[in-house]
Amino acid sequence: MLSKLIVSCGGTGGHYYPGLSIARKAQDKGLDVSLFLTGRRAPGQAEIAEEHGLKSNLARALSLPSIKKPWRIPLFAWRFYCDYLKAKKFLREEKPDAVLFMGSFAGVPLGLACASLKIPTFIHEGNVWAGKANRFMSKYAQKFLASFPLKNESAIQCPTVVVGMPIRPELLEENFKKPDFISHLNDEDPLVLCFGGSQGAEAINKMLRYAYDVMNARKYKLQLVQLTGSDDNAELIDFYGNSPVAVSKQSQEMGALINRANVVVCRAGASSIAELIHFKTKAVLIPYPIAAEDHQEINADYACQSNGFYKLHQSEIDQFSLANAIELQMRQDKELDFSMIDYPDAADKVLKEIFPKI
Numbered sequence: 001m002l003s004k005l006i007v008s009c010g011g012t013g014g015h016y017y018p019g020l021s022i023a024r025k026a027q028d029k030g031l032d033v034s035l036f037l038t039g040r041r042a043p044g045q046a047e048i049a050e051e052h053g054l055k056s057n058l059a060r061a062l063s064l065p066s067i068k069k070p071w072r073i074p075l076f077a078w079r080f081y082c083d084y085l086k087a088k089k090f091l092r093e094e095k096p097d098a099v100l101f102m103g104s105f106a107g108v109p110l111g112l113a114c115a116s117l118k119i120p121t122f123i124h125e126g127n128v129w130a131g132k133a134n135r136f137m138s139k140y141a142q143k144f145l146a147s148f149p150l151k152n153e154s155a156i157q158c159p160t161v162v163v164g165m166p167i168r169p170e171l172l173e174e175n176f177k178k179p180d181f182i183s184h185l186n187d188e189d190p191l192v193l194c195f196g197g198s199q200g201a202e203a204i205n206k207m208l209r210y211a212y213d214v215m216n217a218r219k220y221k222l223q224l225v226q227l228t229g230s231d232d233n234a235e236l237i238d239f240y241g242n243s244p245v246a247v248s249k250q251s252q253e254m255g256a257l258i259n260r261a262n263v264v265v266c267r268a269g270a271s272s273i274a275e276l277i278h279f280k281t282k283a284v285l286i287p288y289p290i291a292a293e294d295h296q297e298i299n300a301d302y303a304c305q306s307n308g309f310y311k312l313h314q315s316e317i318d319q320f321s322l323a324n325a326i327e328l329q330m331r332q333d334k335e336l337d338f339s340m341i342d343y344p345d346a347a348d349k350v351l352k353e354i355f356p357k358i
């Protein structure tokens with residue numbers, strides 16, 4: 001009989017996309033796999049899963065009430081209990097052999113239901129600093145599968161294995177087609193790529209144009225691709241005029257772009273860092289300053305052990321500091337200074353930890 005796996009993907013893209021990559025790999029290996037999705041974004045995520053032929057189940061996402069609003073606790077506790085009972089019913093019907101948690105408090109009712117029904121549970125952590133929900137759930141888990149060596153490993157209450165961050169299969173290809181929206185850029189001059197994570201990168205977007213001007217004044221023949229995360233780019237496009245720049249809200253062709261770029265400017269999210277490591281592309285990392293428990297700062301510090309990365313605080317950004325950081329990275333030899341471990345087979349490794357015989 002097929003082994004059955006449920007992947008609980010939390011509520012945000014940061015948990016969903018690595019979970020989807022693992023589920024796609026499980027499907028390729030012939031496992032019976034489905035996604036457990038929570039929260040407002042889940043319907044869109046369910047459609048994407050369906051495009052890949054994957055089933056999903058939707059549940060509401062509860063978030064912890066603030067201690068400043070204690071009157072919300074009784075309603076929260078009641079809802080949590082209801083979600084826990086629903087999760088138990090769901091698990092009794094589905095009878096999975098294992099459940100994998102990608103993080104987020106949204107998965108905790110399902111996690112506790114797994115513990116009560118003695119269903120083997122595994123956790124995947126994207127960041128260098130294991131998050132609160134994953135630390136809590138580790139008490140009930142068989143194994144804690146980490147993307148990078150953990151800075152707070154002592155807080156994990158089950159065996160930990162470093163397996164890497166699963167990257168989308170599209171990014172693991174060898175030959176990339178040049179994206180249409182950058183067709184006016186040439187293949188010779190240096191290219192800087194800038195993008196944000198799921199929270200966008202407004203502060204970076206605002207300053208990059210001026211840093212670009214500074215670099216032009218320093219006689220760099222620089223090309224720029226700026227993915228703003230915003231629909232409203234008219235003013236920015238107008239600012240760049242005829243310069244060799246491509247501006248877009250986002251791109252699905254990140255493999256082609258990161259592979260082509262000489263330097264990337266981005267946040268310090270776990271997938272972004274794993275992708276940069278995979279392509280050995282140098283980067284200026286600007287941690288999202290209000291990320292939970294400052295985990296992007298910790299991710300960036302880990303990445304900066306390699307000379308391929310340079311950390312810049314958002315509070316320090318002006319056109320000169322950003323231009324200087326990009327220049328510093330451009331001057332380094334692309335191949336010589338990169339010492340991070342790439343895990344292109346991370347999804348495979350996760351599945352082997354869960355089902356050693358597949």
Ligand SMILES: CC(=O)N[C@H]1[C@@H](OP(=O)(O)OP(=O)(O)OC[C@H]2O[C@@H](n3ccc(=O)[nH]c3=O)[C@H](O)[C@@H]2O)O[C@H](CO)[C@@H](O)[C@@H]1O
Pocket residue numbers: 012013014015103126127195196197198199227249250251252254268269270271272273275288291292295296
């Ligand atoms: C603000 C915040 O708290 N973000 C967190 C969120 O991920 P968040 O989604 O913000 O950041 P990640 O770096 O993990 O992922 C960004 C992803 O978006 C892709 N991309 C970006 C732009 C674009 O146009 N097209 C595109 O496909 C990148 O290639 C990358 O795969 O969860 C991660 C995993 O717990 C954390 O490490 C991040 O810190």
